[in-house]
Amino acid sequence: MKAAVYYNLNDIRYEEVARPEIGRGEVLLKVRSCGLCGTDISKMVQMLVTPPAILGHEVAGDVEEVGDGVEKFHPGDRVFAAHHVPCFVCHWCRHGNYSLCPEFRRTNIDPGGFAEYIRIPHINVARAMFRIPDELSYEEASLIESTACCLRAILKCRIQPADTVVVVGCGPMGLLHLKLALLLGAGQVIASDLVNYRRMVAEKFGAGCSINPQAENVRGKVMELTSGRGADLAIVAVGNPQAISQAMSLVREGGTVSLFAECPGGSKLTVDPNLIYHEVNLIGSYSSTPSEQRIAFELIRSGRLKLKGLITHRFKLEQLGEAVKLARQQKESLKIVITAW
Numbered sequence: 001m002k003a004a005v006y007y008n009l010n011d012i013r014y015e016e017v018a019r020p021e022i023g024r025g026e027v028l029l030k031v032r033s034c035g036l037c038g039t040d041i042s043k044m045v046q047m048l049v050t051p052p053a054i055l056g057h058e059v060a061g062d063v064e065e066v067g068d069g070v071e072k073f074h075p076g077d078r079v080f081a082a083h084h085v086p087c088f089v090c091h092w093c094r095h096g097n098y099s100l101c102p103e104f105r106r107t108n109i110d111p112g113g114f115a116e117y118i119r120i121p122h123i124n125v126a127r128a129m130f131r132i133p134d135e136l137s138y139e140e141a142s143l144i145e146s147t148a149c150c151l152r153a154i155l156k157c158r159i160q161p162a163d164t165v166v167v168v169g170c171g172p173m174g175l176l177h178l179k180l181a182l183l184l185g186a187g188q189v190i191a192s193d194l195v196n197y198r199r200m201v202a203e204k205f206g207a208g209c210s211i212n213p214q215a216e217n218v219r220g221k222v223m224e225l226t227s228g229r230g231a232d233l234a235i236v237a238v239g240n241p242q243a244i245s246q247a248m249s250l251v252r253e254g255g256t257v258s259l260f261a262e263c264p265g266g267s268k269l270t271v272d273p274n275l276i277y278h279e280v281n282l283i284g285s286y287s288s289t290p291s292e293q294r295i296a297f298e299l300i301r302s303g304r305l306k307l308k309g310l311i312t313h314r315f316k317l318e319q320l321g322e323a324v325k326l327a328r329q330q331k332e333s334l335k336i337v338i339t340a341w
């Protein structure tokens with residue numbers, strides 16, 4: 001089979017690799033769509049994976065083969081499958097930290113979503129794979145995972161009806177947060193991003209106001225729009241410690257800052273501890289679990305969450321290098337999917 005294999009940032013090769021073999025309880029999936037995630041890009045840029053490597057984890061496709069003992073799925077089924085799955089019984093799981101579960105980190109699709117076929121391990125098949133209806137496209141279904149990650153983060157923040165939410169960083173994940181905040185009842189969403197195009201899309205997606213932090217005083221604007229009180233929630237969807245520090249100054253006393261994106265290793269955060277003393281919450285969230293994936297699926301399937309406008313580019317598997325280049329420019333592109341093979 002063919003796969004897009006990462007050697008280095010400028011050398012991603014479309015080449016022949018061994019098709020995975022499946023065992024008992026496992027499924028061979030023919031990948032139809034795989035989202036290109038910010039974490040795939042940071043793994044390549046920061047060289048966090050040892051080449052040659054096949055990345056990609058936001059998958060949807062067709063069941064090609066099922067192993068012995070698989071009864072829930074049959075060849076030809078259109079499905080979504082998550083790459084990591086918690087055990088639900090360990091110390092971390094018992095504390096609700098499902099995405100920190102050792103089993104969660106161990107389970108993975110094989111070899112990675114940027115391949116023609118992947119092996120879905122037994123635990124993933126049993127707990128985090130489900131059929132998608134015909135009317136849901138593969139590319140929309142491949143966004144269930146990223147939507148679920150945003151949902152996990154935003155549900156931790158307990159938005160109340162009519163709350164003011166600031167989204168700092170309007171890339172695909174920031175924009176997904178924007179849509180989810182409105183869906184969960186936010187009264188107004190204020191978007192902040194350096195890129196004109198992203199601010200324009202944010203307004204199209206329902207942000208009442210968008211701010212260019214290089215040209216305007218973000219804090220001044222947020223205070224003006226909240227009668228001097230500050231936002232109830234600021235979501236930082238960019239891996240930048242300064243953006244997190246700034247977000248701490250945008251929320252009201254008792255407000256919440258959601259730290260969604262991973263910062264480069266070795267980053268340091270400067271925060272006035274008295275903000276935390278005055279009950280500002282700083283909440284982190286990593287990845288997603290089967291329950292958020294199920295909610296994400298329902299929101300997308302029912303049409304309550306429309307993702308079509310979020311996908312701006314589609315590439316074939318052999319064009320992964322080009323797709324990565326485009327995503328890294330962070331200009332007029334949002335979600336990029338590798339599809340149509």
Ligand SMILES: [Zn+2]
Nearest residue numbers: 037039058146
């Ligand atoms: Zn992802």
Ligand SMILES: [Zn+2]
Nearest residue numbers: 087090093101
């Ligand atoms: Zn566990």
